[in-house]
Amino acid sequence: xxxxxxxxxxxxxxxxxxxxxxxxxxxxxxxxxxxxxxxxxxxxxxxxxxxxxxxxxxxxxxxxxxxxxxxxxxxxxxxxxxxxxxxxxxxxxxxxxxxxxxxxxxxxxxxxxxxxxxxxxxxxxxxxxxxxxxxxxxxxxxxxxxxxxxxxxxxxxxxxxxxxxxxxxxxxxxxxxxxxxxxxxxxxxxxxxxxxxxxxxxxxxx
Numbered sequence: 001x002x003x004x005x006x007x008x009x010x011x012x013x014x015x016x017x018x019x020x021x022x023x024x025x026x027x028x029x030x031x032x033x034x035x036x037x038x039x040x041x042x043x044x045x046x047x048x049x050x051x052x053x054x055x056x057x058x059x060x061x062x063x064x065x066x067x068x069x070x071x072x073x074x075x076x077x078x079x080x081x082x083x084x085x086x087x088x089x090x091x092x093x094x095x096x097x098x099x100x101x102x103x104x105x106x107x108x109x110x111x112x113x114x115x116x117x118x119x120x121x122x123x124x125x126x127x128x129x130x131x132x133x134x135x136x137x138x139x140x141x142x143x144x145x146x147x148x149x150x151x152x153x154x155x156x157x158x159x160x161x162x163x164x165x166x167x168x169x170x171x172x173x174x175x176x177x178x179x180x181x182x183x184x185x186x187x188x189x190x191x192x193x194x195x196x197x198x199x200x201x202x203x204x205x206x
Contacts, residue, residue, distance in 0.1 A: 014038035020050075028053050028134075053136035057106045058184035059092040059121075060140070060192065061114060062168075063147035064199050069171050069192065070114050070147050071185070073162040079181070089164070090182045096139075106141040114163050115151045118143035120203050124191060129183060138184060140191075144203040168196055 015038070020031035029052045037044050061070040072090050080086025094109040096102055103121050111117050122142045129136045147165050154161045166174075172193045174180060195202075 012037065014043075023049060049133070051134040051136075053134050055096045055102065055137045055139060056093060057096060057102055057109060058138050058140045058188060059106045059110055059118075059143050060124075060188040061092060061110060061116075061118065061143040061145045061147075062192070062199060062203075063145055064203060066147055067168045068147045068165050069168060069189075070145060070150055071164045071166055071171065072113055073164060074159060083181070085181075088182045089180045089185060091185050091188050092143075093138075093184055102139040103141065106139075106143065110143055110145070112156065113154055113159070113161055114145070115154050116145050116149050118145050120144040122202050124188075127187070140184070140188060142199075142202060168192065172196075 016036040018034045020033045022029070023032050024030040030049065031052060032047065032049050034045070034047050037046060062068070063070070070092075072092065073087055074090060075086050076088050077086060079088050092106075092109050092113045094105065094112070096105040100108075103123070106121050107118060120143070124140045124142050126137055126139050128134075129138060150163050150165065153163055171189055175186065175189050175193065180186065
């Protein structure tokens with residue numbers, strides 16, 4: 001049986017990665033890598049195509065006093081193409097700009113997408129969205145906000161967002177209906193379901 005102390009990601013050890021071949025350049029860079037990886041008593045040569053996306057933030061904005069979470073709805077073309085339901089329910093999220101600290105990106109995205117600046121931000125966890133194809137890593141934050149100050153919608157040149165105030169109970173209950181399919185949303189609401197009793201201590205400024 002594997003000890004739980006072994007359940008950690010670790011450096012792969014003896015890996016040689018050659019300079020990649022550019023496959024496409026657009027909103028993200030798509031590269032083909034050739035590598036040699038030591039496994040057991042042998043070296044295994046592999047070729048992998050990787051979408052270089054870098055780090056992004058996802059933010060779960062909560063109002064503990066009102067027992068509300070603030071979610072958003074916006075259109076996503078890939079979801080529309082995938083299942084015809086492109087108006088997704090999501091949490092606040094966005095890319096981390098060059099030289100920007102993740103917590104500063106989380107604060108900026110809250111202001112841009114739900115129109116409020118958090119009183120406090122706490123990093124919860126990090127995860128890779130699809131490590132078989134992209135290096136995109138999501139840094140997840142919990143944000144303390146005043147939900148009463150959020151607008152009904154926000155907009156800029158690229159995004160038109162509906163802002164949704166939802167009770168903790170309502171958001172958690174919706175998880176069981178299998179009608180929301182955004183990954184960061186599902187992960188953060190599951191975290192909320194498991195940890196809602198800890199919110200006051202996590203967000204306490206004292």
